[in-house]
Amino acid sequence: MDIQLKKVHKSFEKKAVIKDISLVIPSGEICCLLGPSGSGKTTLIRLMIGAISADQGSVQFDEVKMPNRSMLSKVGFMPQNDALYDDLSAEANLEFFGGLYQMNKKELASRIEEVLEIVELTDHRQKHVRNFSGGMKKRLSLAASILHSPSVLFLDEPTVGIDPVLRRSIWEQFQKIKREGTTIVVSTHVMDEVSECDKAALIYNGELIQYDEVQKLLEKTESGRVEELFIQAAGNVQGGEAK
Numbered sequence: 001m002d003i004q005l006k007k008v009h010k011s012f013e014k015k016a017v018i019k020d021i022s023l024v025i026p027s028g029e030i031c032c033l034l035g036p037s038g039s040g041k042t043t044l045i046r047l048m049i050g051a052i053s054a055d056q057g058s059v060q061f062d063e064v065k066m067p068n069r070s071m072l073s074k075v076g077f078m079p080q081n082d083a084l085y086d087d088l089s090a091e092a093n094l095e096f097f098g099g100l101y102q103m104n105k106k107e108l109a110s111r112i113e114e115v116l117e118i119v120e121l122t123d124h125r126q127k128h129v130r131n132f133s134g135g136m137k138k139r140l141s142l143a144a145s146i147l148h149s150p151s152v153l154f155l156d157e158p159t160v161g162i163d164p165v166l167r168r169s170i171w172e173q174f175q176k177i178k179r180e181g182t183t184i185v186v187s188t189h190v191m192d193e194v195s196e197c198d199k200a201a202l203i204y205n206g207e208l209i210q211y212d213e214v215q216k217l218l219e220k221t222e223s224g225r226v227e228e229l230f231i232q233a234a235g236n237v238q239g240g241e242a243k
């Protein structure tokens with residue numbers, strides 16, 4: 001499913017947080033939302049999944065205008081803070097999410113096997129989540145978000161607080177999910193993660209300052225590092241204010 005945003009605008013308490021953002025994320029691609037803390041990445045994801053509504057503009061998945069209840073079963077979301085139950089085992093957590101997605105018992109049982117394999121938690125399925133490390137919780141949270149085989153997957157800073165080795169393995173899992181045809185939108189402020197994505201949307205102060213194929217974005221820099229584009233944007237803002 002592709003995702004289309006047209007002139008999306010959102011304010012909180014009269015402060016514009018998302019400013020007139022338009023973009024199209026093609027089906028089956030990984031797009032990262034890259035930007036400093038507070039730039040608006042989470043808000044943009046919440047607008048896309050229909051958790052909040054835009055003040056102006058529209059969000060569409062293929063031909064369907066969001067928010068739309070019929071899309072719930074096609075959308076996966078992994079929030080920044082894991083929404084897991086500490087007192088339940090990994091498996092029981094997944095059973096709970098399967099119930100939310102209204103999956104039938106047989107389908108759920110086989111899908112739980114599959115997702116536990118994907119995130120490499122099969123051997124820990126009976127353990128209580130309270131005994132999990134931060135990385136294991138992230139992986140379980142990812143398993144929960146893909147349990148119902150969504151067509152579009154939104155991941156909000158999935159690798160925060162994760163060591164580089166585990167980060168590598170989590171990205172391998174995203175690539176695996178992409179190969180199955182899922183469109184992935186992932187927010188991050190780790191600039192190096194951009195190389196894992198097909199396209200990157202650079203968000204600065206609620207504005208989309210760049211959106212292109214990662215290779216093309218890197219070609220716009222002298223250093224080959226995406227940070228440069230943010231430094232340029234900051235310079236433009238200061239320059240604008242000085243005039």
Ligand SMILES: Nc1ncnc2c1ncn2[C@@H]1O[C@H](COP(=O)(O)OP(=O)(O)OP(=O)(O)O)[C@@H](O)[C@H]1O
Pocket residue numbers: 012013017035036037038039040041042043044189
């Ligand atoms: N419900 C809300 N009410 C008021 N202000 C909000 C609300 N949600 C977000 N904001 C503000 O909107 C701006 C963007 O926040 P958002 O969480 O989208 O940024 P972010 O890029 O995801 O940041 P981080 O990387 O730290 O998660 C911030 O200034 C934040 O304080």
